[in-house]
Amino acid sequence: DADPRELENIAIDLAREAGQLARERRSAGVSIAATKSALADIVTEADREVEALIRSRLRELRPTDGFLGEESDADPGSSGTTWVVDPIDGTVNYAYGIPFYAVSIAAVQGTSDPQTWTALAGAVYVPSLDEMFHAAQGAGAWLGDRRLHVEAEVSAAGALLATGFGYDPATHAGDLGRVARVMPIARDIRRMGAASIDLCSVAAGRVDGYFERGLKPWDHAAAALIVTEAGGRFALLPADDTGRVLVIAAVPGVFDRLLTLAQP
Numbered sequence: 001d002a003d004p005r006e007l008e009n010i011a012i013d014l015a016r017e018a019g020q021l022a023r024e025r026r027s028a029g030v031s032i033a034a035t036k037s038a039l040a041d042i043v044t045e046a047d048r049e050v051e052a053l054i055r056s057r058l059r060e061l062r063p064t065d066g067f068l069g070e071e072s073d074a075d076p077g078s079s080g081t082t083w084v085v086d087p088i089d090g091t092v093n094y095a096y097g098i099p100f101y102a103v104s105i106a107a108v109q110g111t112s113d114p115q116t117w118t119a120l121a122g123a124v125y126v127p128s129l130d131e132m133f134h135a136a137q138g139a140g141a142w143l144g145d146r147r148l149h150v151e152a153e154v155s156a157a158g159a160l161l162a163t164g165f166g167y168d169p170a171t172h173a174g175d176l177g178r179v180a181r182v183m184p185i186a187r188d189i190r191r192m193g194a195a196s197i198d199l200c201s202v203a204a205g206r207v208d209g210y211f212e213r214g215l216k217p218w219d220h221a222a223a224a225l226i227v228t229e230a231g232g233r234f235a236l237l238p239a240d241d242t243g244r245v246l247v248i249a250a251v252p253g254v255f256d257r258l259l260t261l262a263q264p
């Protein structure tokens with residue numbers, strides 16, 4: 001069976017190597033290669049190149065594992081372990097030169113469905129800040145070599161919250177309604193532009209909670225484990241009639257209130 005600590009080390013090494021490539025490509029200049037489902041849903045050559053690098057390294061290191069990435073076809077593999085990869089999370093930030101983007105790499109077991117998989121290990125690397133968030137199942141969450149523990153004392157009133165807006169314009173009214181419902185308890189709200197960084201910000205105590213509808217598995221696979229290993233709470237609510245999941249993550253004192261307010 002796969003050892004979570006071993007998988008964590010692989011995720012860390014690959015996220016750092018991939019992040020360096022993303023940063024190099026960024027400083028050489030980036031242009032949008034294609035617009036996918038919506039104006040905000042874009043891909044750059046760097047997304048594809050970084051995913052190809054991670055995929056080829058994994059093929060050498062763990063040839064029987066599965067792969068689920070944002071920019072290429074899924075492969076179920078045969079080992080029961082699947083790597084879930086967002087080569088550049090925060091692609092719009094990346095394309096515009098805003099430094100909040102990350103490489104996110106997770107190893108999960110059982111299924112490739114986030115409602116039922118078991119997350120074993122994950123790394124989220126933010127190249128512009130040289131910050132490596134990482135976790136292994138049962139072994140804690142870390143920012144570099146500093147162990148992360150969320151604050152037990154924070155309460156919902158006055159929480160600093162982060163959110164994001166899904167790509168589908170049909171759901172934007174719902175997104176704004178959700179913001180209006182949580183605003184009364186919030187000190188303020190951030191839209192930082194990379195779901196994995198939002199989630200790691202909960203783990204690191206930089207925000208108290210985060211909510212977003214419409215995330216894809218690679219947006220949250222690694223960072224959800226980082227949140228829960230830091231003592232935070234994470235929920236992936238089943239898809240509603242728009243077919244989109246709602247992610248809620250928060251420190252324990254904020255979670256229940258946020259969950260109530262964020263649900264339609």
Ligand code: IPD
Binds near residue numbers: 070089165192195215
């Ligand atoms: C996106 C970012 C963004 C979030 C979107 C994601 P991508 O990921 O995480 O913050 O609002 O829902 O899809 O497409 O840049 O990898």
